[in-house]
Amino acid sequence: MNRSIRVDAVLVQAVIAGALSFAHLHDLAAAAGQDGWKAWAYPISVDLLLVAAWRRLRAGGPSRLAWCWFVVALVASLGANVATAGFLDMQHPPAWLRFGVAGWPALAFLGGTLLAHSPNPAGDRVPVPPAPAAPAPAPENPTPDPEPEHEEIPISEPVAALPEAVAPAVPPALIEHARKVATEHHTRTGTRIDAATLRARLGVPEALASTLVAQLA
Template identity: 80%
Template sequence: MPRSFRPDAVLVQAVIAGALSFAHLHDLAAAAGQTGWKAWAYPVSVDLLLVAVWRRLRTERSKLAWFWFLVALIASLGANIATAGLLDLKHVPAWLRILVAGWPALAFLGGTLLAHQPTTPA
């Protein structure tokens, strides 16, 4: 007997929260000078690193995984908070532009280190 699809309240909430976070990350990247496809790729890189690390933490509790989880979480939370009206998105400070521009290299490093670290059961 096939299962019917029933939307779960937690799943619906997660999709809404993910979409809002994605939008905040995009808005911050665009305000910090990342135009076109780069502004759309920025939230993907933050959120995918967060998801990849979370998956790793479900099977292994390494210090490296926890470090990259905190890095990705701070990037995501920082963008959400920055777009809450506390920051003038028309005049983004230079230090924030530098952080946003440097994020891809940092995310690539984290993802590469996690991908090439051997997994051990928790």
């Protein structure tokens, strides 16, 4: 019962905050000379860019591109809230405000296109440490020569067992990142991710991809 009340309160707060931010962006665009339907399109453009950047962060992990456009959209939204609170003369807006509002559509189009069509850079992937090398096998003990006085049957000592292949060490951060990729793949396709797909998404060796799939099963 208490949990449902908390969730409802958060949703109501989000709706109120979104409506106020939407209205402030509309008023700022209208004051900068964008009248009619254009003034209503500006808050939609800012909110869509903010949501697109946030979804990229949730789906693809930390990304400099997504953080950059998330900050741009957030500054545009916060700037409208502050500007309409009496810090600017809305009847006579400055030239830089008109310039910024007029150039926003091209900036938002660039950000949305880059977020939708740019793959995750290699620098955003979790680095994979190299697998430790297997230790060399222990040498066999040589059989001692029999003494001439007493001819004895030499007893061969047991051969030291060769160490098993050491499985590549998987850091917890890589396992968590692979789990997010597997969850996103299952949500999008309805099937579990295989080693080949996980290897292509993470850029890891085939053996490490198979180990990750086995641990995620």
